[in-house]
Amino acid sequence: MAGPTLSPFIDLTGRRILAVDDDRINLRIIGGILRHEGYEIAEAASGEQALEVYADFHPNLVLLDVMMPGIDGFATCRTLKTTYGDKCAPVIFVTAKSEADDVVMGFEAGGVDYLTKPFRPKEVVARIRTHLSNQQLVEQQKLLVEQLSKANAAKDRFLGMCAHDLRNPLSSIRGLAELMVEDAIGPLSTEQREIVQTIHGASQSMLQLVNELLDVATIEAGHLKLAKEPTSVVEIVERSVHLSNIEAAKKNTRIELVKAGSDRMVDVDRNKIRQVVDNLISNAVKYSPRGSVITVLIHSDESGAGFAVRDSGPGIPDSERHKLFKDYGRLSSVPTGGEKSTGLGLAISRKIVEAHDGTIGVENIPGRGAEFVVRLPLSK
């Protein structure tokens, strides 16, 4: 995977300029000035010839005389713009008189600048350099964006592949450890039990990390697909609260469910929204002191329904708020039971909620704690 490359300085040597003028002497003068600067020059004596030369020479810039027999400079410029569109080289008009009308018409025809005859060599060189530099920067930027998005896609693929291949072995390690803790292969000594519990805990947090990385890769690659169906908010939240209480009991923490307002139906991907509820509750447990009570509030009104998770943690410092819902946005708060944090959970939650046209936000509760609120649009 090649990283993006960008040359550190702008070298314009060898850039191609097409000079168009029916006056041979003028062409010779301008050609002399520009060749001296290291540019490659092609000449054309009329608009018609300019169009032909352009097609073979692919100039980076066109110097175009306005007053010419046959098709004039403005018409030539319009034809070039129509033929080559966005890829057309910038056109600088050359006019004998600096009449305001000419200048305005030149810009209207698609020119980027104008030069007046007789030439002042330093002015010609400076203006041409500016336009070529601009053009080169634009090209480099396009290339850079292209390279970056390729690199980003490669990163996502790599991440997804890694996570995917790591997941099965990790599931087995965790599952086998879990079974051992339950004495599935016979009773364990105290020390053995501690060791197996450590294996279980470590593989559990690794598995979570891997799953979150995979989620991020999936979402970033634009592959987040929602299987929406009308779902009761109460049903989703109740199940999560029930399951989370088992985990929370290990910290003597209790999760209470409060239903404010009637149960409403929302069109959601159940598994994805459940993931959001689980994530918010597990964060609340993680950052609240042992023995806390976490409140999960189900709310609804005419415009939407959702839930709020209220913890007893330190709250979100104002200075760190901006990091909260971003990838790897870990704050200074520390889990109170030695739990792990990947800094991805809330970012994933935000992306899931937003994919449902919902909102997620956080408020500090005066006194102590934070409240995360998720709102989802009602089923139609």
Place this chain on the structure above:
Amino acid sequence: MNFSGSIMLVDDEAHIRKFISLLLRHLGVDRIMEAANGSLAIELYKKEQPDLVMLDVNMPVMDGLETLRALKAINPDCVVIMLTSLANRQTIDQAAALGAANYIRKDAPAEEIGRALSETIEACFEPDEPAGSPPPP
């Protein structure tokens, strides 16, 4: 778990077979057979006619959906639970259309895997009906 039938476990990854078979034994299932890929699974199915099949989706040689199709061709009533590592909606829907009874995510905690398995067994087999011929649909 109230199940005295036999279960065939199909997964190309040995550690997954180890984990699931230990879990099954822990749940009280003692007639367990294993196959490491789809074509071996079909051979074994013909020979042993297990009551229930737990079938990995993502396998080399012959993938889970193809194996499911072959098993259903042998016995349209065979009870198959798909084992997935990714809850890919499309695959799950395809498997359901082909007649899979349920799916279980391999990365779910053992407890959840056990629960899903009991639910499927309850739904597909009459209580106390051992070497299960599933009830007519």
